[in-house]
Amino acid sequence: MKRDSRLSSVLHALLHMAEQNEPMTSEQLAACMCTNPVVVRRTMGLLRDAGLVTSERGPSGGWTIAADLEAVTLRDLHEALGEPSIFAIGNRNENPGCLVELAVNAALDGAFADAEALLLDRFAKVTLARLSADFNRRHAAHRARS
Amino acid sequence: MKRDSRLSSVLHALLHMAEQNEPMTSEQLAACMCTNPVVVRRTMGLLRDAGLVTSERGPSGGWTIAADLEAVTLRDLHEALGEPSIFAIGNRNENPGCLVELAVNAALDGAFADAEALLLDRFAKVTLARLSADFNRRHAAHRARS
DNA sequence: GCTTCATGTAACTTCGTTTATTACGATTTA
DNA sequence: TAAATCGTAATAAACGAAGTTACATGAAGC
Ligand code: FES
Ligand code: FES
Numbered sequence: 001m002k003r004d005s006r007l008s009s010v011l012h013a014l015l016h017m018a019e020q021n022e023p024m025t026s027e028q029l030a031a032c033m034c035t036n037p038v039v040v041r042r043t044m045g046l047l048r049d050a051g052l053v054t055s056e057r058g059p060s061g062g063w064t065i066a067a068d069l070e071a072v073t074l075r076d077l078h079e080a081l082g083e084p085s086i087f088a089i090g091n092r093n094e095n096p097g098c099l100v101e102l103a104v105n106a107a108l109d110g111a112f113a114d115a116e117a118l119l120l121d122r123f124a125k126v127t128l129a130r131l132s133a134d135f136n137r138r139h140a141a142h143r144a145r146s
Numbered sequence: 147m148k149r150d151s152r153l154s155s156v157l158h159a160l161l162h163m164a165e166q167n168e169p170m171t172s173e174q175l176a177a178c179m180c181t182n183p184v185v186v187r188r189t190m191g192l193l194r195d196a197g198l199v200t201s202e203r204g205p206s207g208g209w210t211i212a213a214d215l216e217a218v219t220l221r222d223l224h225e226a227l228g229e230p231s232i233f234a235i236g237n238r239n240e241n242p243g244c245l246v247e248l249a250v251n252a253a254l255d256g257a258f259a260d261a262e263a264l265l266l267d268r269f270a271k272v273t274l275a276r277l278s279a280d281f282n283r284r285h286a287a288h289r290a291r292s
Numbered sequence: 293g294c295t296t297c298a299t300g301t302a303a304c305t306t307c308g309t310t311t312a313t314t315a316c317g318a319t320t321t322a
Numbered sequence: 323t324a325a326a327t328c329g330t331a332a333t334a335a336a337c338g339a340a341g342t343t344a345c346a347t348g349a350a351g352c
Contacts, residue, residue, distance in 0.1 A: 008254060
């Protein structure tokens with residue numbers, strides 16, 4: 001199955017934007033991430049709907065972070081993206097008609113629910129600020145090496 | 147996204163087979179699960195490669211469980227199926243060329259790895275015997291009600 | 293041996309989802 | 323008004339899972 005990589009994408013975009021004082025255009029972000037400006041607008045549009053970024057039209061327009069980096073977590077971003085389903089594995093039939101399926105689904109669903117809860121919990125503990133700091137640490141180390 | 151439902155499928159098949167003394171044909175299993183005999187063979191073939199079931203050709207042939215129900219766990223089945231990737235969400239670029247991607251991937255990968263570990267751990271704790279018992283319990287309750 | 297039943301497997305199609313692309317409209321700045 | 327930029331709909335491309343078709347292989351029974 002094709003994986004949804006939008007969470008990864010918006011994180012990229014946000015980290016770039018966090019290093020910048022001016023708005024960044026869809027074009028810039030797209031070039032940087034090897035994708036298409038329209039894709040950037042579509043995805044960032046969801047973050048705008050959630051109040052995490054703002055967009056301005058016209059010359060000198062573009063995308064700007066509108067939230068506190070300390071407050072925004074990966075979980076917030078996941079929710080802003082519409083909480084896409086997390087698993088690539090699932091039940092054959094979600095509304096079972098027979099007892100065999102009921103028993104199987106019960107066993108699998110419990111495990112999946114627990115794993116999802118753990119993942120979302122981990123997401124909730126990572127802020128954009130922490131990610132940005134992590135990036136800057138790596139950046140400094142990289143410059144020191146070269 | 148289209149989810150991989152093979153784990154769910156083989157569980158269905160195995161529970162049916164556990165209730166049966168004779169081999170079951172691909173045709174029977176397919177009819178029971180509303181799918182195609184060839185799909186059944188493809189999937190069950192992986193379990194056969196793992197030594198969990200056997201297949202016999204010709205008249206009176208079919209599929210038979212070859213392992214101890216107490217010993218086989220969901221994790222064994224997951225492995226027999228080739229350990230398909232569990233998540234429908236992932237990194238945009240698994241082999242990052244820039245430090246932004248490195249930082250993002252590190253954050254996400256850690257969370258995904260932990261969730262995967264938890265899920266596999268849960269899988270390892272569920273045996274076919276337990277599932278079969280669960281089914282029989284439900285079956286008895288169902289008969290008592292009607 | 294011949295027929296029948298069943299698996300083994302390759303090739304192809306269908307279907308659903310994600311991402312990319314095209315096209316055009318709306319808004320802002322100069 | 324011209325240029326830059328987002329907003330959005332419509333469409334195509336790319337991909338993977340499941341389904342389907344077709345035929346080969348092997349076993350059982352006569
Ligand atoms: S995504 Fe911007 S440099 Fe890597
Ligand atoms: S009766 Fe539900 S799968 Fe067999």
